[in-house]
Amino acid sequence: MPDHDELLLWRILGKLEALALHKYESLLPQLATPEKKAVVSQLLEAAPDDTELEASALREPVRELLAAADSPVPTDALIVQGFILERLGQIIYKLLSTHAGVSPTTQSLAQRGWQACTSVIDLATQQISRQVGEGDRLFQALCGAADGVLRRLDGLGEGVDHIFGARFGLTFSEVLGEFTAELLPACVALGVNRRKLVCHLAGVFMGL
Amino acid sequence: MSTADRTRSSCIPSLPVDKQQAINRLMGLAVFGEMVAARTYTLMGQLKPEFTDLMRKFAGMEGQHATWFRDASRANGIEPDKEFAGGELDYLIDQVNDHHAAHDFDALAVIQGFIVESMAIATYEPFLEVADNYPGARDAFKKALDEERYHVDWVTRYLRLSFFDREEEFLALAERVNVQGIDCIGGTMMKIADYLSEIGLSGADCAGCMMDGYTELLERVGVEQKKAAKNVVGMFMPLIHKYRHGMKIK
Numbered sequence: 001m002p003d004h005d006e007l008l009l010w011r012i013l014g015k016l017e018a019l020a021l022h023k024y025e026s027l028l029p030q031l032a033t034p035e036k037k038a039v040v041s042q043l044l045e046a047a048p049d050d051t052e053l054e055a056s057a058l059r060e061p062v063r064e065l066l067a068a069a070d071s072p073v074p075t076d077a078l079i080v081q082g083f084i085l086e087r088l089g090q091i092i093y094k095l096l097s098t099h100a101g102v103s104p105t106t107q108s109l110a111q112r113g114w115q116a117c118t119s120v121i122d123l124a125t126q127q128i129s130r131q132v133g134e135g136d137r138l139f140q141a142l143c144g145a146a147d148g149v150l151r152r153l154d155g156l157g158e159g160v161d162h163i164f165g166a167r168f169g170l171t172f173s174e175v176l177g178e179f180t181a182e183l184l185p186a187c188v189a190l191g192v193n194r195r196k197l198v199c200h201l202a203g204v205f206m207g208l
Numbered sequence: 209m210s211t212a213d214r215t216r217s218s219c220i221p222s223l224p225v226d227k228q229q230a231i232n233r234l235m236g237l238a239v240f241g242e243m244v245a246a247r248t249y250t251l252m253g254q255l256k257p258e259f260t261d262l263m264r265k266f267a268g269m270e271g272q273h274a275t276w277f278r279d280a281s282r283a284n285g286i287e288p289d290k291e292f293a294g295g296e297l298d299y300l301i302d303q304v305n306d307h308h309a310a311h312d313f314d315a316l317a318v319i320q321g322f323i324v325e326s327m328a329i330a331t332y333e334p335f336l337e338v339a340d341n342y343p344g345a346r347d348a349f350k351k352a353l354d355e356e357r358y359h360v361d362w363v364t365r366y367l368r369l370s371f372f373d374r375e376e377e378f379l380a381l382a383e384r385v386n387v388q389g390i391d392c393i394g395g396t397m398m399k400i401a402d403y404l405s406e407i408g409l410s411g412a413d414c415a416g417c418m419m420d421g422y423t424e425l426l427e428r429v430g431v432e433q434k435k436a437a438k439n440v441v442g443m444f445m446p447l448i449h450k451y452r453h454g455m456k457i458k
Contacts, residue, residue, distance in 0.1 A: 178442065180445065195420045199410075199412060199413045
């Protein structure tokens with residue numbers, strides 16, 4: 001059975017995934033895949049309320065992240081949800097799916113979550129190429145849509161490290177490192193200049 | 209004193225510095241950093257007799273850079289801040305001494321040829337944009353930049369040949385050296401970010417250029433793009449986090 005920490009993580013993932021699904025259903029229906037719906041449903045069913053989250057240090061950072069990721073503009077949702085947050089989710093799910101210290105239920109859910117994220121990222125990447133464009137055009141759109149979300153990710157760090165650090169044996173900055181290392185080649189594949197992007201991300205994460 | 213034993217000083221730029229203090233510290237790092245580089249290449253030459261002459265040549269070039277930078281400083285009323293530079297470079301010197309004591313030429317090649325040179329290139333290159341504010345500095349930094357690239361070219365070719373078809377072994381070497389090397393040099397980059405901004409550069413751009421430059425070097429030796437990025441970015445992120453939150457960096 002998932003323990004207290006796992007359920008709190010499920011709740012956070014559930015809220016983020018539910019927002020993503022809502023955005024897909026209302027703005028980008030092709031990204032509202034059956035796999036994503038099934039994962040969201042399972043997360044919300046297993047961790048249905050905010051009681052634990054509200055009592056934790058992550059309450060405010062999660063609320064701020066959700067607010068920043070709630071743009072009504074379809075291209076913003078495509079970039080923020082389909083390209084950025086799905087990738088972050090993919091890394092967290094991958095980590096959980098192979099972590100020896102989590103329950104089999106969490107491992108199994110994480111495996112399905114990883115698959116759902118991977119499919120959505122593929123679809124979103126195709127859509128980005130068509131709807132937003134590539135190269136510098138995409139770089140500008142990426143900065144405009146995602147900077148606010150990326151800046152707010154930093155707010156999660158302290159709480160995540162405090163609550164999950166010892167439990168899962170890694171820090172949030174390590175997760176961000178993995179995330180950035182995944183994001184860079186994905187952007188380069190769409191013609192974004194890597195150095196320009198690395199410099200921009202350094203500024204965003206340094207808070208400059 | 210070994211690297212592990214050294215007590216790391218906390219010298220986050222907690223108070224705002226003025227432009228003069230910023231350039232004094234940056235030039236201190238440039239002048240004394242070049243002197244450390246000269247010493248490192250000399251030590252490398254002691255470990256592989258077939259490269260002694262070449263390493264001696266590199267050491268001479270680095271020493272020349274220090275002289276150029278000192279002259280440019282003098283011409284512009286800049287007093288290179290030795291104390292600040294010492295606080296930053298002592299940790300690097302410890303690592304160099306440890307690798308030299310272990311007769312580890314390859315580790316020295318990575319730390320000097322890749323990590324230290326990446327930082328030099330990532331700061332000298334953008335400095336050229338503001339160099340005309342300091343008469344005489346442009347020529348000095350332009351020549352030094354070209355020569356640092358020449359050193360990096362040699363180190364890249366050396367490592368590529370040494371680890372040809374042994375990517376995993378090279379990655380293991382890079383990871384071993386990076387753990388302390390990026391903590392040290394990347395940490396210094398974070399600490400000078402505000403000074404760079406003070407003289408009209410972007411601290412974030414310099415940090416980004418260093419990350420990307422070092423990632424490129426790993427790729428040129430044969431490390432796959434994603435692995436290289438993960439290795440470098442993964443180690444910079446904790447430093448960036450510390451910078452953002454005003455925490456002790458090293």
